[in-house]
Amino acid sequence: MPKITxxxxxxxxxxxxxxLQACLDAGVALPQYCYHPGLSIPASCxxxxxxxxxxxxxxxSCQTPVRDGMVVYSxxxxxxxxxxxxxxxxxxxxxxxxxxxxxxxECYLQDYSYEYGRSQSRFEEDKQKKPKKDVGxxxxxxxxxxxxxxxxxxxxxxxxxxxxxxxxxxxxxxxxDIFPGKPLNNKLASNVVDLCPVGALLDKDFLFKQRVxxxxxxxxxxxxxAGGENIFLEYNEGIIYRxxxxxxxxxxxxxxxxxxxxxxxxxxxENRLTKPxxxxxxxxxxxxYAGAIEHADSALKELVKTNGAGSTYxxxxxxxxxxxxxxxxxxxxxIDPQAxxxxxxxxxxxxxxxxxxxxNGKVTxxxxxxxxxxxxxxxxxxxxxxGPKATFEDFTKAESAELKKLKGGWIVGGYLSAWLPTEVPAxxxxxxxxxxxxxxxSLSGSCDVLLPAAAWAEKxxxxxxxxxxxxxxxxxxxxxxxxRREGDVYYKLLGxxxxxxxxxxxGEMGEPFAQIPLPDLETLAPAPEFIEL
Amino acid sequence: MKDSDVIVLExxxxxxxxxxxxxxxxxxxxxxxxxxxxxxxxxxxxxQYPEEKREDLAIEKGGMLTxxxxxxxxxxxxxEGRVKCVACFMCSTACPxxxxxxxxxxxxxxxxxxxxxxxxxxxxxxxxxxxCEEACPVDAIELTHVYDIVxxxxxxxIFDKSKLLQVYDETVKNEPM
Numbered sequence: 001m002p003k004i005t006x007x008x009x010x011x012x013x014x015x016x017x018x019x020l021q022a023c024l025d026a027g028v029a030l031p032q033y034c035y036h037p038g039l040s041i042p043a044s045c046x047x048x049x050x051x052x053x054x055x056x057x058x059x060x061s062c063q064t065p066v067r068d069g070m071v072v073y074s075x076x077x078x079x080x081x082x083x084x085x086x087x088x089x090x091x092x093x094x095x096x097x098x099x100x101x102x103x104x105x106e107c108y109l110q111d112y113s114y115e116y117g118r119s120q121s122r123f124e125e126d127k128q129k130k131p132k133k134d135v136g137x138x139x140x141x142x143x144x145x146x147x148x149x150x151x152x153x154x155x156x157x158x159x160x161x162x163x164x165x166x167x168x169x170x171x172x173x174x175x176x177d178i179f180p181g182k183p184l185n186n187k188l189a190s191n192v193v194d195l196c197p198v199g200a201l202l203d204k205d206f207l208f209k210q211r212v213x214x215x216x217x218x219x220x221x222x223x224x225x226a227g228g229e230n231i232f233l234e235y236n237e238g239i240i241y242r243x244x245x246x247x248x249x250x251x252x253x254x255x256x257x258x259x260x261x262x263x264x265x266x267x268x269x270e271n272r273l274t275k276p277x278x279x280x281x282x283x284x285x286x287x288x289y290a291g292a293i294e295h296a297d298s299a300l301k302e303l304v305k306t307n308g309a310g311s312t313y314x315x316x317x318x319x320x321x322x323x324x325x326x327x328x329x330x331x332x333x334x335i336d337p338q339a340x341x342x343x344x345x346x347x348x349x350x351x352x353x354x355x356x357x358x359x360n361g362k363v364t365x366x367x368x369x370x371x372x373x374x375x376x377x378x379x380x381x382x383x384x385x386x387g388p389k390a391t392f393e394d395f396t397k398a399e400s401a402e403l404k405k406l407k408g409g410w411i412v413g414g415y416l417s418a419w420l421p422t423e424v425p426a427x428x429x430x431x432x433x434x435x436x437x438x439x440x441x442s443l444s445g446s447c448d449v450l451l452p453a454a455a456w457a458e459k460x461x462x463x464x465x466x467x468x469x470x471x472x473x474x475x476x477x478x479x480x481x482x483x484r485r486e487g488d489v490y491y492k493l494l495g496x497x498x499x500x501x502x503x504x505x506x507g508e509m510g511e512p513f514a515q516i517p518l519p520d521l522e523t524l525a526p527a528p529e530f531i532e533l
Numbered sequence: 534m535k536d537s538d539v540i541v542l543e544x545x546x547x548x549x550x551x552x553x554x555x556x557x558x559x560x561x562x563x564x565x566x567x568x569x570x571x572x573x574x575x576x577x578x579x580x581q582y583p584e585e586k587r588e589d590l591a592i593e594k595g596g597m598l599t600x601x602x603x604x605x606x607x608x609x610x611x612x613e614g615r616v617k618c619v620a621c622f623m624c625s626t627a628c629p630x631x632x633x634x635x636x637x638x639x640x641x642x643x644x645x646x647x648x649x650x651x652x653x654x655x656x657x658x659x660x661x662x663x664x665c666e667e668a669c670p671v672d673a674i675e676l677t678h679v680y681d682i683v684x685x686x687x688x689x690x691i692f693d694k695s696k697l698l699q700v701y702d703e704t705v706k707n708e709p710m
Contacts, residue, residue, distance in 0.1 A: 099619050104621075213626065
């Protein structure tokens with residue numbers, strides 16, 4: 001392993017690593033705009049130039065491989081003069097509109113201007129003004145803020161492989177553009193907003209919603225498919241404003257799909273169920289939550305008493321956390337030891353969507369076909385608990401003797417969009433139906449007990465992705481008034497004291513759930529590009 | 534923490550004389566009388582608010598310097614009568630009392646990007662420190678010298694955008710931007 005010295009600090013680098021990446025890995029900050037570990041290296045922004053002993057000129061640290069015994073200076077007078085010059089050139093035409101720019105607060109140009117720039121402009125002529133452009137369904141391009149790092153262009157060429165963006169013109173007329181009639185609308189498009197080091201590419205969805213320094217982050221997992229993309233929910237005062245990717249080398253690297261990015265909208269949907277209901281004399285009436293839980297409990301017990309064991313079922317939704325599924329299954333088995341566990345519907349889009357780098361054919365990103373996050377985890381929980389179980393297809397047909405005996409049960413929804421299949425299972429129309437869901441369906445309007453539940457952003461838990469990786473997620477916001485987290489309901493039903501604690505339940509569930517480490521909030525490894533100065 | 538670090542304080546024991554409180558009451562009455570006689574003798578002066586206001590008096594006669602007084606806020610308007618604020622949230626970020634609530638939106642004007650769709654200041658929560666004024670990059674929010682604001686409910690004392698612009702209209706003559 002080569003050792004290099006950066007500003008007097010000895011750093012161990014990997015073989016053939018670039019100086020900048022070695023510094024970032026070791027936590028030494030070097031300024032950078034165009035460099036991104038997930039993209040090719042153009043060395044075009046020139047702010048990362050450093051002085052290396054034995055080389056007369058400054059070299060771009062992002063493109064210079066390490067050599068054992070290399071001595072690098074990033075704070076020598078020559079290097080600093082370059083940083084200052086680069087900053088001055090970039091700011092010549094950059095508008096002074098930080099107060100209205102959404103990037104302010106997480107803007108490289110702002111940070112570096114503070115760190116490396118000068119506070120006065122020597123430029124006396126008028127700044128160039130370029131119009132803002134609508135480049136895609138979700139993205140706005142403010143060309144006058146652009147610093148031509150070409151990260152976005154490289155992203156569309158190398159990661160999404162769709163090449164919608166290109167550089168038009170040269171010199172001071174150089175700008176990012178789309179080809180006429182070919183908007184930036186691929187399924188990974190909004191990643192360019194995260195990539196943009198300045199406020200040139202902005203998300204229309206987040207535009208002017210909040211200032212970024214007011215947002216708090218909660219580590220979470222994507223709820224839209226089985227890929228298990230790692231995300232941050234960014235929220236303030238109980239409202240989620242946006243979703244940002246969380247770096248995970250094994251799962252999603254730096255990127256997330258647009259479906260994931262805008263999935264938070266279902267959480268704040270106006271249609272959220274917030275009124276617990278129970279059926280009285282054939283019609284649904286509003287009730288209080290404690291009453292609804294009690295009613296559900298006694299109705300289930302009554303059912304088992306009259307029809308004997310094996311007459312109830314629990315439909316565990318693949319939107320549930322493993323812990324919740326375990327608690328519900330434990331509860332229903334405590335009433336009816338022969339209760340049938342059913343995994344809810346797992347909608348699929350047909351085939352995985354694979355993105356490749358056209359240059360070398362390498363797969364850069366995959367959007368899984370299975371559009372639920374935790375089918376694998378629920379299967380594992382059902383397997384672990386043993387006893388009678390059924391697939392959703394069998395449950396719909398209800399042909400076997402075991403399923404024909406079913407008289408009622410507990411149905412959990414929690415999907416972020418309409419989930420009832422076109423062929424509704426007969427058991428969803430008759431018998432005792434206790435439903436926990438977040439959005440209204442025909443089932444929630446006709447069931448015997450309706451318990452409004454919490455969306456994934458409102459509770460702690462863990463999900464298992466398609467590859468068998470179990471990942472925990474933490475709550476960002478509280479559930480809306482009138483809804484309760486499933487875990488709390490099951491704790492109450494099981495007669496446990498205290499509040500639902502996902503970590504405790506995982507410990508109780510045994511391997512492999514017990515060993516899942518929580519995302520370490522102290523040292524949440526940021527993507528290498530986000531090292532603070 | 535060790536036990537030796539804990540300091541136990543006991544309430545002082547009152548003597549029998551102290552428990553009647555008569556000397557203390559007389560002492561207090563004495564202070565009142567002292568001030569009464571000072572006013573009667575012409576040494577002290579009571580300002581007869583609201584007939585008489587401190588800003589109208591000379592400083593040496595107990596007057597107040599309005600020039601530096603921080604009173605109710607106003608939102609300034611530009612030459613075209615539009616709200617000057619660009620909804621950058623600097624004031625609400627700087628505010629130690631967290632009394633400024635802004636909702637930003639795309640502006641309806643061609644030459645501006647962003648404007649405040651809502652701008653509420655809770656005048657009861659505000660501590661009139663003037664940090665918002667300091668933080669504002671476009672000189673849109675200012676504290677006026679008006680201090681006699683009244684309302685019958687708490688809700689009334691949450692000044693919204695139109696109210697703050699109205700304060701501007703009322704004060705701009707005496708206090709130009």
